[in-house]
Amino acid sequence: MTTLPIRVLVAKPGLDGHDRGAKVIARALRDAGMEVIYTGLRQTPEMIAEAALQEDVDVIGLSILSGAHNALAPRIMELLKTGGLSDVKVFMGGIIPDEDIPMLRSLGIAGVFGPGTSTETIVRAIREAVKE
Amino acid sequence: MDLVDSLLSGNRRALARLITQIENDLPVARNVLATLYMRAGRAHLVGVTGAPGTGKSTLVNELARAFRQSGRTVAIIAIDPTSPFTGGAILGDRIRMRDLSGDSGVFIRSMATRGSLGGLARATADVATALDAAGFDVVLIETVGAGQSEVDIAQLAHTVLVVEAPGLGDDVQAIKAGILEIADVLVVNKADQPNADITVRALRGMLALSQPESGARPTPICETVATEGKGIAELAAAIDDHRSHLNASGGMIERTRARIRRQIETMLREQLYARFISRNGGHAELDAAVEAVMDRRVDPYSAVEEMIK
Numbered sequence: 001m002t003t004l005p006i007r008v009l010v011a012k013p014g015l016d017g018h019d020r021g022a023k024v025i026a027r028a029l030r031d032a033g034m035e036v037i038y039t040g041l042r043q044t045p046e047m048i049a050e051a052a053l054q055e056d057v058d059v060i061g062l063s064i065l066s067g068a069h070n071a072l073a074p075r076i077m078e079l080l081k082t083g084g085l086s087d088v089k090v091f092m093g094g095i096i097p098d099e100d101i102p103m104l105r106s107l108g109i110a111g112v113f114g115p116g117t118s119t120e121t122i123v124r125a126i127r128e129a130v131k132e
Numbered sequence: 133m134d135l136v137d138s139l140l141s142g143n144r145r146a147l148a149r150l151i152t153q154i155e156n157d158l159p160v161a162r163n164v165l166a167t168l169y170m171r172a173g174r175a176h177l178v179g180v181t182g183a184p185g186t187g188k189s190t191l192v193n194e195l196a197r198a199f200r201q202s203g204r205t206v207a208i209i210a211i212d213p214t215s216p217f218t219g220g221a222i223l224g225d226r227i228r229m230r231d232l233s234g235d236s237g238v239f240i241r242s243m244a245t246r247g248s249l250g251g252l253a254r255a256t257a258d259v260a261t262a263l264d265a266a267g268f269d270v271v272l273i274e275t276v277g278a279g280q281s282e283v284d285i286a287q288l289a290h291t292v293l294v295v296e297a298p299g300l301g302d303d304v305q306a307i308k309a310g311i312l313e314i315a316d317v318l319v320v321n322k323a324d325q326p327n328a329d330i331t332v333r334a335l336r337g338m339l340a341l342s343q344p345e346s347g348a349r350p351t352p353i354c355e356t357v358a359t360e361g362k363g364i365a366e367l368a369a370a371i372d373d374h375r376s377h378l379n380a381s382g383g384m385i386e387r388t389r390a391r392i393r394r395q396i397e398t399m400l401r402e403q404l405y406a407r408f409i410s411r412n413g414g415h416a417e418l419d420a421a422v423e424a425v426m427d428r429r430v431d432p433y434s435a436v437e438e439m440i441k
Contacts, residue, residue, distance in 0.1 A: 004156050005219060005244070030220035035244045040227035047233040051226060054240055056148040084145050 006034045006130050007057040011043045013076065016066035021093065025061060028119035029126070045072060049079035052088055058130050064094040069104065077107045089129040093117070136167050139266055144239065147266050151241055154258045165258055168265035173388075175207075175264035175271050176375055179289030181251060181311065184277025186297040187321040189228035190358040191367075192274050196232055198368040204269035205237040209260065211253055213276050214244040221245075225274060239268065251275040251282030257395065260288065278311055286314035287394055290387060291374045293367075295319045296335065298327040312338065315351055317370045323355035323363065349377050408440070 010026045012019055019041055026036045037055050039047070052060055060080075064072060069092065080088060092104060093113040101112050110129050113122055138146040153161035178195075180188050189210065196206045210225035223242035232238045241263075243253040252275060253259075263271050275285050286292055294315035312318070312335075320331050335353055352370045356363035378384040409415060421435040430438075 005221075005246075007152075026222055030215060030222050031218050033219040035214075035221045035223060037226060037242050038222055038224045040224075040230070043230075044233075047230065050233055051240075053145055054148055055242060056152045 006059060006126065007037065007055060008034050008059040008061055008126065009037045009039065009048070009052050009055060009057045010061045010063070011039045011048045011051070012041050012063045013043050013045060013048060013072045014064055014066040014068045015042060016064075017041060018065050019063070021065070022061075022063040025063070025093065025119065025122065028123065029061075032123040034126070045075040045079055048076055049083050049085065052080065052085055053083055057088060059126050060088055060090045061126075062090065062092045062094075064092060064096065067095065069094070069096055070100060073104055073107055073109060077109070089126070091122070091126065091129075093122075135164055139164075139168070139262075140171070142267070144236075147239065147262065148241070150262055151259050154262060155243065155246075155253070155255045157255070161258075165261060168262055172261045172264035175260075175268055176291065176371075177260055177264075177271050177273065177289045178371055179273045179275065179285035179292040180295060181275040181278045181282065181285050181292065181314075182295030182319075183279065183297070183300060186277075186295045186300075187358045188274050188277075188295050189225040191293075191295060191319065191321060191356065191364075192225075192272050193229045193231055194356075194358050194361055194364045195368060195371075196229070196238055196270075196272060198364050199270050200235065200237055202368075205267065206232075206239075206270045206272060207263035207266075207268035208232075208238070208240045208272045208274065209243060209256060209263070210240065210274045211243045211245060211251070211256065211276050214246050216247075219246075239263065239266075245276060248284075249282070250284030251278045252284045252288065257288050283311060283314050287391060290378060290384065291316045291371050293317050293319050293371070295321050296331055297322045298325045298331045300331070316374050317367070318351055318353045319367060320353060320355050321358050324357045324360075328355065349374075349381075412439075 008029055010022055012022050026038050029036045037051065037057065039051055048060065080086060089110040091111045091113065092109055096112055096114060104112055111125050135146055135150065139150060150161065150164060180192055182188055192208060196208060199206050212221055212223045212225060214221045221244035223244060225242055226240060229240055232240065243256065245253050248254045256273065260271050260273065273285060273289060275282060292314050294311055296318065318335055320328060322328065332353060332355065339351055354363055354367040354370055356367055417439060421439060424430045425432050425435055
């Protein structure tokens with residue numbers, strides 16, 4: 001094995017129960033040679049930060065379709081910071097209005113992917129972000 | 133060495149980082165492990181194996197809770213397979229372990245097999261050493277969903293649980309060689325399902341047929357319904373009993389000696405190979421031998437004889 005696999009935590013914070021998108025992404029990242037830690041539905045920000053620390057991931061992918069991203073994202077980013085995990089790249093996907101994206105980016109979210117984004121685009125963005 | 137110090141003082145971030153370095157086989161990890169090894173040897177290593185879907189992750193979750201209630205700290209290594217085609221993996225065991233979140237006495241790490249075929253990842257033993265040295269009382273090691281011959285866990289764990297579920301095969305499956313032979317404790321999970329008694333009976337029949345050495349301890353069969361927490365206290369007690377038995381009978385010393393011998397043999401083999409390759413100018417000689425055997429100018433047996441002369 002020449003290159004080390006990128007480790008990604010895929011999590012669904014919040015209360016909506018739609019995890020098909022998260023599973024499609026997990027599968028696509030697996031097929032791109034990444035190790036995906038899939039944590040399932042209804043993760044609290046605390047659970048996500050703790051899992052990211054224990055699993056020593058390079059990237060976190062958050063899937064949010066409930067509209068609660070403006071509440072969840074700041075809390076998750078704050079917990080990552082206090083946990084010494086500022087170097088972990090965080091991406092978001094789901095139903096996120098364009099006007100919210102600048103605020104999310106200002107929190108340090110590395111990228112926001114809306115519906116219809118190709119999995120190739122996401123894989124490329126993750127590889128670029130980890131290379132930095 | 134401050135990585136060792138912060139790890140021994142309970143820094144979880146340092147522990148997580150070290151595990152990554154061990155998995156990636158970095159030279160720095162080897163140095164740290166050399167120090168940590170002298171501090172390890174206290175933890176009870178418990179292996180949990182069985183076919184996919186028998187409920188291993190849910191059982192591990194419940195067992196961890198039971199051990200926590202008795203005041204012990206618990207580390208979990210949860211292994212899932214790496215794709216042979218892409219090198220990627222989906223590590224999904226944490227889904228069943230959400231109850232353990234927020235407990236600082238629990239540390240969960242998912243590992244991909246990265247090409248190993250025996251049910252564990254290559255670095256599992258070294259990761260267990262790190263968790264042991266970090267002070268965890270129990271290290272639960274969940275193998276990949278195992279078929280019949282993924283038995284590496286027997287060479288690593290002190291106590292091996294083989295998890296069965298109803299409806300997975302008849303009594304001939306139960307007398308085949310392989311995974312059932314390595315069980316220190318047999319678990320029939322999903323014991324509330326209709327055919328559970330048939331599975332228990334088949335296992336009991338299998339145990340009655342085997343002829344243990346005189347004085348050997350009979351293998352207990354524990355029935356559980358992990359999703360409801362049923363039978364977990366009894367299973368935790370059976371695990372503790374097995375450890376007491378190993379300590380009292382001298383089995384612990386024997387297992388440890390056998391494990392250390394195998395570890396040294398494996399490392400010796402790897403190191404000798406690496407040294408051979410580097411001393412002979414990389415892989416050129418190996419490549420030449422491959423071509424010679426390809427063309428049937430020489431047979432592989434003579435080629436190797438010639439190389440190690």
